Amino acid sequence: MPPIVVPARRLLSRLRTMMAGGNASLQAIVSIVAGEMVAEVCSAYALRAGEILELRATQGLNPQAIGHTRLRVGEGIIGLVAATGTLLNLADAQNHPAFAYRPETGEEAFASMLAVPVRRGGRTLGVLSVQNRVARHYTDLEVELLETVAMLLTDMLAGAGTDPREGFVGSLPRQFDAAMLSPGIVLGPILLHGAILAPERLLAEDPAAELARLQNALRVMRQGLDSLIETQRPVLSQDGGQAPHDILDATRAVAADDGWLKRVAEVIRSGLTAEAAVHRVAQDFRSRMRKIVDPYLRERLADLEDLAGRLLATLNGGDAVRGDAAGAILLVRRLGPAQLLDWHARGIAGVVIEEGSAGGHAAIVARALGLPAAGGARGAIDAAEAGDQAVLDADEGTLILRPDPSVRDAYERAMEARAMRSAAWATLRDAPSRTRDGVAFTLMMNAGLALELDQLATTGAEGIGLFRTEIAMMARGSVPDVAEQAAIYARVLDVAGDRPVLFRTLDLGSDKLLPESPRPEEENPAMGWRSLRVGLDRPAILRRQLRALLLAAGGRKLSIMFPMVATLSEFRQARGLLYAEAARVRPAPATLEIGTMLEVPALLWQMPELMAETDFISIGSNDLMQFIFAADRGTPALAERYDFLSMPMLRLVRSIVERAAEAKVSLSLCGEAASRPLDAAVLLAIGVNRLSMSASSLLVVKEALSNLDLGAFRLFLETLRRTAATYSSLREPIGAWARDHGVKI
Numbered sequence: 001m002p003p004i005v006v007p008a009r010r011l012l013s014r015l016r017t018m019m020a021g022g023n024a025s026l027q028a029i030v031s032i033v034a035g036e037m038v039a040e041v042c043s044a045y046a047l048r049a050g051e052i053l054e055l056r057a058t059q060g061l062n063p064q065a066i067g068h069t070r071l072r073v074g075e076g077i078i079g080l081v082a083a084t085g086t087l088l089n090l091a092d093a094q095n096h097p098a099f100a101y102r103p104e105t106g107e108e109a110f111a112s113m114l115a116v117p118v119r120r121g122g123r124t125l126g127v128l129s130v131q132n133r134v135a136r137h138y139t140d141l142e143v144e145l146l147e148t149v150a151m152l153l154t155d156m157l158a159g160a161g162t163d164p165r166e167g168f169v170g171s172l173p174r175q176f177d178a179a180m181l182s183p184g185i186v187l188g189p190i191l192l193h194g195a196i197l198a199p200e201r202l203l204a205e206d207p208a209a210e211l212a213r214l215q216n217a218l219r220v221m222r223q224g225l226d227s228l229i230e231t232q233r234p235v236l237s238q239d240g241g242q243a244p245h246d247i248l249d250a251t252r253a254v255a256a257d258d259g260w261l262k263r264v265a266e267v268i269r270s271g272l273t274a275e276a277a278v279h280r281v282a283q284d285f286r287s288r289m290r291k292i293v294d295p296y297l298r299e300r301l302a303d304l305e306d307l308a309g310r311l312l313a314t315l316n317g318g319d320a321v322r323g324d325a326a327g328a329i330l331l332v333r334r335l336g337p338a339q340l341l342d343w344h345a346r347g348i349a350g351v352v353i354e355e356g357s358a359g360g361h362a363a364i365v366a367r368a369l370g371l372p373a374a375g376g377a378r379g380a381i382d383a384a385e386a387g388d389q390a391v392l393d394a395d396e397g398t399l400i401l402r403p404d405p406s407v408r409d410a411y412e413r414a415m416e417a418r419a420m421r422s423a424a425w426a427t428l429r430d431a432p433s434r435t436r437d438g439v440a441f442t443l444m445m446n447a448g449l450a451l452e453l454d455q456l457a458t459t460g461a462e463g464i465g466l467f468r469t470e471i472a473m474m475a476r477g478s479v480p481d482v483a484e485q486a487a488i489y490a491r492v493l494d495v496a497g498d499r500p501v502l503f504r505t506l507d508l509g510s511d512k513l514l515p516e517s518p519r520p521e522e523e524n525p526a527m528g529w530r531s532l533r534v535g536l537d538r539p540a541i542l543r544r545q546l547r548a549l550l551l552a553a554g555g556r557k558l559s560i561m562f563p564m565v566a567t568l569s570e571f572r573q574a575r576g577l578l579y580a581e582a583a584r585v586r587p588a589p590a591t592l593e594i595g596t597m598l599e600v601p602a603l604l605w606q607m608p609e610l611m612a613e614t615d616f617i618s619i620g621s622n623d624l625m626q627f628i629f630a631a632d633r634g635t636p637a638l639a640e641r642y643d644f645l646s647m648p649m650l651r652l653v654r655s656i657v658e659r660a661a662e663a664k665v666s667l668s669l670c671g672e673a674a675s676r677p678l679d680a681a682v683l684l685a686i687g688v689n690r691l692s693m694s695a696s697s698l699l700v701v702k703e704a705l706s707n708l709d710l711g712a713f714r715l716f717l718e719t720l721r722r723t724a725a726t727y728s729s730l731r732e733p734i735g736a737w738a739r740d741h742g743v744k745i
């Protein structure tokens with residue numbers, strides 16, 4: 001047994017006895033620590049409002065200094081430890097550049113100092129330190145022991161012994177910048193998934209019993225992992241994809257790795273419960289992770305952190321999540337679309353995905369679910385604690401933890417105003433779609449999941465202008481067989497009834513990947529082997545999908561369009577596959593309309609031929625914009641740089657409108673531009689009168705268009721066209737006109 005074990009156990013056992021007797025005070029604890037660690041000084045500092053650290057208890061420094069000695073976070077060694085959340089082990093503290101002399105403490109007599117942060121859920125609550133006269137470095141075992149005591153102090157520093165009128169920094173608001181993944185505002189408690197939950201019981205009397213609990217929990221956890229891996233294996237085996245296996249096998253290897261488990265066992269032997277020991281070791285992973293930039297190592301440490309979370313959950317006899325999901329804002333590092341669906345079913349009201357981006361799978365599913373979501377918010381997971389109240393304003397890209405009551409009130413009022421507005425929108429639902437001067441337009445919704453279909457009724461959408469077939473597959477993680485696909489599509493047609501549905505064939509690749517598909521090594525995946533290109537090179541999957549669509553129609557009308565068509569020849573090939581399937585499926589659809597998305601610029605110069613062969617065209621403004629401006633749609637730094645409301649885009653769309661009108665081909669637009677009221681108004685003015693958008697935007701757009709005097713607006717745009725051709729964006733003047741003319745945008 002290592003020599004430190006005995007003193008550590010004696011120290012912890014004295015603390016346990018004192019705590020069990022209910023008479024533990026900070027002062028009593030620092031006295032015991034000083035005595036047992038043979039330190040001349042032991043002091044505890046607590047963080048107060050205003051980022052101030054206050055000396056709350058000391059053995060060895062001048063007792064008069066208690067309650068008086070204060071340091072700002074970042075000031076002095078204590079302040080530095082609080083600011084960085086990292087311990088300092090100094091043989092010559094007085095000559096450390098951060099040393100701040102406080103004469104009232106009398107600490108000039110002490111050369112060496114070990115100061116450790118008292119942390120909970122990534123937040124610093126205070127600092128615990130020991131000092132000695134002689135200049136020396138504290139041993140690893142002493143460091144570990146002081147860190148263990150610091151862990152015991154969290155509750156005391158978070159509440160007891162402080163002025164209740166003053167909050168701690170730990171309870172102060174924090175604001176984080178994020179990127180909008182799915183619009184909306186939500187207020188609710190934070191739910192942390194995968195976070196390491198602080199154990200409730202810290203000290204144990206019987207290390208042998210705790211070791212046995214650890215072994216037992218390990219066995220249960222490993223069995224759980226094995227069966228998870230075995231049940232996933234067949235699903236993951238499709239198409240020979242290797243990557244997911246490697247990940248799961250690596251996870252299992254980490255679970256079996258003795259290194260970190262030995263550390264846990266050592267900590268248990270010093271007198272902690274099994275869960276407190278796992279928690280301690282997991283905290284180490286966390287602080288090591290903060291310093292690591294290498295993505296591979298970060299991944300491995302994150303694996304360890306995940307496993308520690310699992311082990312803790314097993315030790316606690318259940319869920320890795322503390323708190324109720326209903327109405328909560330989920331905070332996670334990563335999230336797959338299927339997991340998001342699960343959480344949605346459990347009732348979350350919003351989600352923040354630290355490593356999420358707008359084009360990512362989970363974001364697409366969040367939008368489909370109408371669930372407010374944001375990506376980024378770096379540091380929020382470390383700063384949040386389960387149950388913290390928070391505001392997620394996805395529209396503005398803001399997450400506020402522990403908001404000030406006045407901020408909360410402001411958001412509550414904003415949400416009430418929205419709810420009232422949406423009640424008013426409901427009356428709009430059944431009103432005819434006409435501008436103020438009587439011009440008709442058609443608003444349809446985009447969809448991709450069965451659970452979105454009820455939005456047809458709630459929004460009054462006149463159809464589904466884009467059914468993204470890949471979304472359901474991303475949500476389940478694989479491509480279903482023909483019968484299952486047919487059932488999905490039939491359901492869509494059943495719910496839509498007489499309303500048209502434009503099914504788009506699989507648009508996978510780039511950022512929309514299935515777990516089992518091999519990750520292609522491409523420099524520019526958005527311009528890579530994706531979408532219809534894959535469908536034509538590997539026609540089996542596309543043919544199965546086309547067959548499923550024909551079967552689903554079962555004699556009803558059917559409209560199918562192809563994504564990312566770049567050449568007329570690709571369109572013809574895809575149509576050829578469809579004809580081949582249509583020849584085999586009975587009953588044949590009542591009508592079969594075959595169209596194309598217009599999102600690759602090359603197609604713009606094949607218009608006359610294309611118009612002669614296609615039944616309809618849907619402009620995919622998201623991709624078209626990114627290719628026209630050579631600006632990746634997923635790059636946040638470019639998001640504001642190029643505008644749909646700009647001369648190049650408007651001239652382009654106008655020319656498509658003219659070509660389509662000449663050829664009498666039905667034209668619609670289904671990209672994000674349709675969801676923005678101002679852009680929708682301009683589109684209508686230049687002749688795109690069929691717009692398909694996310695369901696959550698439909699009535700907002702309808703309200704704006706219904707208020708629009710289209711004739712006057714067209715005259716204004718004509719003048720603008722002549723005077724502002726060189727502007728890089730026309731949004732400002734068009735927006736000003738709309739506001740002046742009572743159009744809500």
Ligand code: PEP
Nearest residue numbers: 599620621622623670671
């Ligand atoms: C588009 O590109 O505008 C479009 C609607 O398709 P997606 O957003 O699915 O790429």
Ligand code: MG
Nearest residue numbers: 599620622623
């Ligand atoms: Mg697209």
